[in-house]
Amino acid sequence: MAAHTNVCVIGLGSMGMGAARACLQAGLNTWGVDINPDNCRALLAAGAKGAGPSAVPFAAELDAVVLLVVNAAQVRGILFGESGLAAHLKPGTVVMVSSTIASADAQAIAEALEEYQLLMLDAPVSGGAVKAAAGDMTVMASGSDAAFARLAPVLDAVAGKVYRIGSDIGLGSTVKIIHQLLAGVHIAVAAEAMALAARAGIPLETMYDVVTHAAGNSWMFENRMQHVLDGDYSPKSAVDIFVKRSRAGE
Known part of the structure; x- marks a missing residue:
């Protein structure tokens, strides 16, 4: 063009x-x-x-x-x-x-x-x-x-x-679905990890700092859990769309 x-x-x-x-x-x-x-x-x-x-x-x-x-x-x-x-x-x-x-x-x-x-x-x-x-x-x-x-x-x-x-055609979509599944796992496990820390009495700021400077870090953990620390629960994306994307490979 x-x-x-x-x-x-x-x-x-x-x-x-x-x-x-x-x-x-x-x-x-x-x-x-x-x-x-x-x-x-x-x-x-x-x-x-x-x-x-x-x-x-x-x-x-x-x-x-x-x-x-x-x-x-x-x-x-x-x-x-x-x-x-x-x-x-x-x-x-x-x-x-x-x-x-x-x-x-x-x-x-x-x-x-x-x-x-x-x-x-x-x-x-x-x-x-x-x-x-x-x-x-x-x-x-x-x-x-x-x-x-x-x-x-x-x-x-x-x-x-x-x-x-x-x-x-279809290979691009397959790569995205694989990536989407991985991203979803990261978000779910990140939330569970922070909940576990809270129940154990560990300051969430400390837990976040440890993970983001260690091998367990991921972009999803660093991004999404920062919102938790900030108390920012404004929606950044629609849950139904995320689920739809994750289920597209079924």
């Missing part, structure tokens, strides 16, 4: 909004789609070319679409449902599916996109809202060389690290 890449980010939640803003920061012509009008207004205020509940009105202008929605059902609905986007995109447009979905779903979606002469990159992401906004997400991607090449400006904008897992 040329430097004037036209990209639409669908799903302007914590990750999607960050990715869209990162695309704007990189100088890409950026559109956004979300059912929440406040999110659309926020992206327009940041400089987006357009934003609304559907990408169909500007679909013909797009070179790339990034989907950051909750699950495979939403991906299918957006692409192939009533007024589905796939039928309105020009041939050769690349669809980057960054939702956490099962590998079988990724493969089926890629096959359906082929009928419209559209390319797909199976590209789930990690890093949270902060890294998304900084254009520093980790992307675990699989797909054709052509898909990677055409998405290069977008990947450069949103990612600090891109892992090319292979050419087969």
Whole structure:
């Protein structure tokens, strides 16, 4: 793609909004789609070319679409449902599916996109809202060389690290699910460890300091348990989405 890449980010939640803003920061012509009008207004205020509940009105202008929605059902609905986007995109447009979905779903979606002469990159992401906004997400991607090449400006904008897992659709999703399971285990065990320390009368600040300077540390422990120490229980992510991601491999 040329430097004037036209990209639409669908799903302007914590990750999607960050990715869209990162695309704007990189100088890409950026559109956004979300059912929440406040999110659309926020992206327009940041400089987006357009934003609304559907990408169909500007679909013909797009070179790339990034989907950051909750699950495979939403991906299918957006692409192939009533007024589905796939039928309105020009041939050769690349669809980057960054939702956490099962590998079988990724493969089926890629096959359906082929009928419209559209390319797909199976590209789930990690890093949270902060890294998304900084254009520093980790992307675990699989797909054709052509898909990677055409998405290069977008990947450069949103990612600090891109892992090319292979050419087969579904490999990226599998890596993400494995990672998600490991992340979930870290959070659960971290909470149990701190609870055990509390019951034993050990100051939680001391327990935290010991673990973060020893071999038992992990990013999840260091990040999530700091919120416990701070008494900050404001939600950073939705539990139902985390569970959905962890169950995607079943």
